[in-house]
Amino acid sequence: MARVAFIGMGVMGYPMAGHLKVKGGHDVTVYNRTVAKGEAWAKQFDGKFAPTPAAAAEGADFVFTCVGNDEDLRSVTTGKDGVLSGMKAGAILIDNTTASAEVARELYAAAKEKGVDFIDAPVSGGQAGAENGVLTVMCGGDEAVFEKAKPVIDAYARMVGLMGAAGAGQLTKMINQICIAGVVQGLAEGIHFGKQAGLDIEKVVEVISKGAAGSWQMENRHKTMNVGKYDFGFAVDWMRKDLDIVLSEARRNEAKLPLTALVDQFYGDVQAMGGNRWDTSSLLARLDKK
Numbered sequence: 001m002a003r004v005a006f007i008g009m010g011v012m013g014y015p016m017a018g019h020l021k022v023k024g025g026h027d028v029t030v031y032n033r034t035v036a037k038g039e040a041w042a043k044q045f046d047g048k049f050a051p052t053p054a055a056a057a058e059g060a061d062f063v064f065t066c067v068g069n070d071e072d073l074r075s076v077t078t079g080k081d082g083v084l085s086g087m088k089a090g091a092i093l094i095d096n097t098t099a100s101a102e103v104a105r106e107l108y109a110a111a112k113e114k115g116v117d118f119i120d121a122p123v124s125g126g127q128a129g130a131e132n133g134v135l136t137v138m139c140g141g142d143e144a145v146f147e148k149a150k151p152v153i154d155a156y157a158r159m160v161g162l163m164g165a166a167g168a169g170q171l172t173k174m175i176n177q178i179c180i181a182g183v184v185q186g187l188a189e190g191i192h193f194g195k196q197a198g199l200d201i202e203k204v205v206e207v208i209s210k211g212a213a214g215s216w217q218m219e220n221r222h223k224t225m226n227v228g229k230y231d232f233g234f235a236v237d238w239m240r241k242d243l244d245i246v247l248s249e250a251r252r253n254e255a256k257l258p259l260t261a262l263v264d265q266f267y268g269d270v271q272a273m274g275g276n277r278w279d280t281s282s283l284l285a286r287l288d289k290k
Contacts (some may be wrong), residue, residue, distance in 0.1 A: 002152060004028045005056040005063040007076050007083060008097075009037045012130045013066035014124065016096065016156045017134045020064070021045045024155030031056040031076075043185050053077075054086030062152050063087055065097040069241060070103040078110050089115035092149050096137075098122045101167035101174075104140060108166035117145040120166060121153065122173035126233040134158040138176070140168035174246045181243065181263040181278065183217050188284040191225055195288070201226045221281040230278035230285060236277045240267050 004024075006017035009032035021028040022045065029048040032038035042049040050056035053076045057063045063083050073095065074083075077083050083093065093111050095104070095118070104120035111118035119141040121250055129135045137153055137160040139146055153160050163172045170231045194201050205222045208214070224232050243264040248258045267284055272287065275282050 002026050002061040002247045003059055005060040006030045006054060007053050008032065008066040009041050010066065014041055015131045016066065017041060018045050019156040021047050023133060024152060024180065024200055029056045038207045051174045052081040053083045054081045057083040057086035059088060061091055062149065063091060063093045064096060070099050072105055073099050077107055079117050084110060084114050084116065087114065087116050092117045092119065093148055094121050094183050096121050096123050098173055098242055099170060101170040101249060104167040104170045118166065119145060119149050122169055130156065130231065138163050138169040138172035139280040140164055140166050140170065174249055177242045177246055178239060178257065178260050182259050183215050184280055185266065185283055187217050188287055191284055192287040225281045228249045230282035234280045236267050236270050236280060239280045240264065250258045
């Protein structure tokens, strides 16, 4: 059992921290900006709630963060009362936020100055993956540190891999989002085409899902897409945040991402339709709009 702190009780962090307590058997203290949610977690999981990130991190062996964006991450790590001001030497900071590779490298350096280790560890699998403890975790950092952190991360994951040095986890998550964007757009166009052609989409998917066109998105989203329901997971607003990170990185490394840039624009159209909180499969709504 380790002493663990978890910062950020959002739709992902809340159940992830729960798995660290229940499945991992760790002593977990949480912090959340909205106090009521942090206190609710502590009551539900028989854990502890701290008034600041620094207080949560005091004495912890592992400190996890899962917040909104780069600035939120800086606030809870290097900002006033951030975790780095409370962490003991030799502890490991593990960041599950989907953020930029730049901020990951920045925090790696800031942690080292404090005698603390750092792993950037963004996740894939959405809210359902977090609730079921089956997330995919893409890590960047030092191998020896990763080996210490992996058994703890395993509490909420089904796959944990070290992708390279600091920032490599975030870069891998960017690739994940690039691939999802293209797949969802293709699925949306396929379903839209089939409906326009008068085909039974359920029968179509039953056949093509067993062939080369099959994907997680097809298996898990085609039914809800077909009936125009888009309240099942990762929101469009979050996807646009992620794609902004991707496209910014592409401008730096001169990668050519024409499809990703186009799908990002399509998600902008979905937002204009009022679909900010719809899930990412809502690209079909844009095509079906009369």
